[in-house]
Amino acid sequence: xLSLKKYLTEGLLQFTILLSLIGxxxxxxxxxxxxxxxxxxIILGPSSAYTQTQFHNLRNTLDGYGVHPKSIDLDNYFTARxxxxxxxxxxxxxxxxxxxxxxxxxxxxxxxxSGSQPSSGLTLESSSGLQDVTGPDNGVRESETEQxxxxxxxxxxxVAPPVSxxxxxxDIDLIDILxxxxxxxxxxxxxFDYSHRQKEQDVDxxxxxxxxxxxxxxxxxxxxxxxxxxxxxxxxxxxxAQFPADISSITEAVPSESEPPGLQNNLLSPLLTGTDxxxxxxxxxxxxxxxxxxxxxEVNTSTNEILYSAPPGDPLSTNYSLAPNTPINQxxxxxxxxxxxxxxxxxxxxxxxxxLPVASGSTLLPLVPSNSTSLNSTFGSTNLAGLFFPPQLNGxxxxxxxxxxxxxxxxxxxxxxxxxxxxxxxxxxxxxxxxQASQLEEEFDSDSGLSLDSSHSPSSLSSSEGSSSSSSSSSSSSSSSSSSSSSSSSSxxxxxxxxxxxxxxxDSETLDLEEAxxxxxxQPEYxxxxxMSYQDPSQLSCLPxxxxxxxxxxxxxxxxxxxxxxxxxxxxLKKGSKEKxxxxxxxxxxxxxxxxxxMKIPFTNDKIINLPVEEFNELxxxxxxxxxxxxxxxxxxRRGKNKMAxxxxxxxxxxxxxxxxxDVEDLQRDKARLLREKVEFLRSLRQxxxxxxxxxxxxxxxLRDENGRPYSPSQYALQYAGDGSVLLxxxxxxxxQARRQERKPKDRRK
DNA sequence: AGGCCATGTCATGTA
DNA sequence: GCTACATGACATGGC
Numbered sequence: 001x002l003s004l005k006k007y008l009t010e011g012l013l014q015f016t017i018l019l020s021l022i023g024x025x026x027x028x029x030x031x032x033x034x035x036x037x038x039x040x041x042i043i044l045g046p047s048s049a050y051t052q053t054q055f056h057n058l059r060n061t062l063d064g065y066g067v068h069p070k071s072i073d074l075d076n077y078f079t080a081r082x083x084x085x086x087x088x089x090x091x092x093x094x095x096x097x098x099x100x101x102x103x104x105x106x107x108x109x110x111x112x113x114s115g116s117q118p119s120s121g122l123t124l125e126s127s128s129g130l131q132d133v134t135g136p137d138n139g140v141r142e143s144e145t146e147q148x149x150x151x152x153x154x155x156x157x158x159v160a161p162p163v164s165x166x167x168x169x170x171d172i173d174l175i176d177i178l179x180x181x182x183x184x185x186x187x188x189x190x191x192f193d194y195s196h197r198q199k200e201q202d203v204d205x206x207x208x209x210x211x212x213x214x215x216x217x218x219x220x221x222x223x224x225x226x227x228x229x230x231x232x233x234x235x236x237x238x239x240x241a242q243f244p245a246d247i248s249s250i251t252e253a254v255p256s257e258s259e260p261p262g263l264q265n266n267l268l269s270p271l272l273t274g275t276d277x278x279x280x281x282x283x284x285x286x287x288x289x290x291x292x293x294x295x296x297x298e299v300n301t302s303t304n305e306i307l308y309s310a311p312p313g314d315p316l317s318t319n320y321s322l323a324p325n326t327p328i329n330q331x332x333x334x335x336x337x338x339x340x341x342x343x344x345x346x347x348x349x350x351x352x353x354x355x356l357p358v359a360s361g362s363t364l365l366p367l368v369p370s371n372s373t374s375l376n377s378t379f380g381s382t383n384l385a386g387l388f389f390p391p392q393l394n395g396x397x398x399x400x401x402x403x404x405x406x407x408x409x410x411x412x413x414x415x416x417x418x419x420x421x422x423x424x425x426x427x428x429x430x431x432x433x434x435x436q437a438s439q440l441e442e443e444f445d446s447d448s449g450l451s452l453d454s455s456h457s458p459s460s461l462s463s464s465e466g467s468s469s470s471s472s473s474s475s476s477s478s479s480s481s482s483s484s485s486s487s488s489s490s491s492x493x494x495x496x497x498x499x500x501x502x503x504x505x506x507d508s509e510t511l512d513l514e515e516a517x518x519x520x521x522x523q524p525e526y527x528x529x530x531x532m533s534y535q536d537p538s539q540l541s542c543l544p545x546x547x548x549x550x551x552x553x554x555x556x557x558x559x560x561x562x563x564x565x566x567x568x569x570x571x572x573l574k575k576g577s578k579e580k581x582x583x584x585x586x587x588x589x590x591x592x593x594x595x596x597x598x599m600k601i602p603f604t605n606d607k608i609i610n611l612p613v614e615e616f617n618e619l620x621x622x623x624x625x626x627x628x629x630x631x632x633x634x635x636x637x638r639r640g641k642n643k644m645a646x647x648x649x650x651x652x653x654x655x656x657x658x659x660x661x662x663d664v665e666d667l668q669r670d671k672a673r674l675l676r677e678k679v680e681f682l683r684s685l686r687q688x689x690x691x692x693x694x695x696x697x698x699x700x701x702x703l704r705d706e707n708g709r710p711y712s713p714s715q716y717a718l719q720y721a722g723d724g725s726v727l728l729x730x731x732x733x734x735x736x737q738a739r740r741q742e743r744k745p746k747d748r749r750k
Numbered sequence: 751a752g753g754c755c756a757t758g759t760c761a762t763g764t765a
Numbered sequence: 766g767c768t769a770c771a772t773g774a775c776a777t778g779g780c
Binding site: 590591638639642643646647650 | 756757
Binding site for chain 3: 613641642644645646648649650652653
């Protein structure tokens, strides 16, 4: 199934690339943005938890293992990445089986412990638990099932003794008595040996059961990863794919070459090969992009190929050979020296060149060749020829007017066009250097950074925060569980409910801990809390104490001491295992637990830590505790709370870092997008310039003086007036204008 | 052996 | 003043 998904994903990727190559833009971004957050949450879990309430709620809702304050999803969160592979290999919900195994311990005192013979009731619970485990539902459902299961555990704990049908009435009575003794005296934790042993047998089954779910789950994860890759590839592709689209659109607007290309190219070449830095940089950018466009170009129409296979030696025309074919050239009809027709032609530039003064028929001053003197009246406005003025404007005209001539009208676009366009020119000169171009390319690649986008989609952020913020009860889960357990004096059921609420694990570590501790444990912390419950006599369930039926009841002794003091065990193997377990548990026990045990604290550290103040004081008042005990209890409470606070703090800190990282990635994406847009703007600007240039050439070339001869480009230039009129002015004046206008941008820069 | 990391603990500040 | 919580700093243990 995993391979199938991978197959489909790769197929989708290839299909998307193909679509992008043929010009169809597949906007995977949005799709991924909407799709990935949940996947990411599946993988990493909701991330942000800046308040305690947040992750407490997450703990409650995410995996359902979070009733205990220490079983915050914090651990899941912290270790999600590290444990992802392990989690995939292990099912998330093995606890039911674990608990069932723990119940099997009941049979141990009789020496008839066998995991293959669970009681019917247990079997039922086990099966239901397994159903929950293998259920294909999402995390919410899982949490529900697990919560329900914890309730089941409570029920189990309440009815467990009767369930063990193999026990005789005397046994049950004995158990009952010993149970009460355990409650009074405390119980060791080696009681879980059998649960451990039993669990080892069931682990394999759990693994098998979980394998299916893991397949699907990890399949989704892999799919998410594949989507990331897809995004990378897609964004890397989509962007280049836009260029063919642009080019094609441009090409559509350009009829087939109806004019001698040679002339056009010659006319353009001075400009295009000029030292205009923007174009150089653009050229470099185009080089970069052309590499990326290679495939797309191959797929593109032959028109584009023709377009891009412009005469060599003319770099810009190679890339920007659109201008010669600009329809404006054909539409212009200036057989008289009037520019009336220009208005329509220039209108083609709109809306992008709205600010470009359009020589409307009404405002356009007639440029009758014989009436060149009238130019002076409107002289002084924007210069037209500068940027585009081709030295060989007319092949028939003065070729001597060549490139060495200054461009008196060079400021046309900067002045006549939008300021932002000039700013873009500025940006071209200043910001769009080759280095940046390479960076831009990288960013476009990393715009595969959209993979980052996908992985850190805003929705995921919001969802995580939303989920976390929705949990206002903070440690209510823990406190509620503990309080409920404390409120009920029936230690067996209550403790069991605690335990059941504690140790649900979706991590592989669970397995180890379960193997080690037999019943519970999500991560060391959870296990420790569970141990807190175990070590406390009042919290011991009937499950553990049965372990000591027929043994001594020095529950407050260290497990190792217990083992040494134990009566001859049924078997050496059993003893060895028990010692192992005891040592492990002893090592896993926190210092406070040891202290509490040493001081014979009559309740669990869990209660000590998590009970509300009032209940905590009540609890203390119920016992006659020495000053040392009280002091220890207060220390335990303080340390325990601080421990949780430290965990919360660290989680918040990590979340902050992750969010900042995500913000940085978002900003990088935005930057890449803006740069991309900038490139597009520059491209359109270039096209407009080329159109203007073509128009200029067309108009200028059709102008005739009173003698019917064309004007020399070296002596005359067209210039836009502020009122939209187009003037034919002498070159000298145009040069002055150009110089004057060149100063303005420089001043503006300062 | 030393660095890194996770975790626990203490001291302190804040609400 | 007490309590809970947050957080920096340090200690400790495991890898």
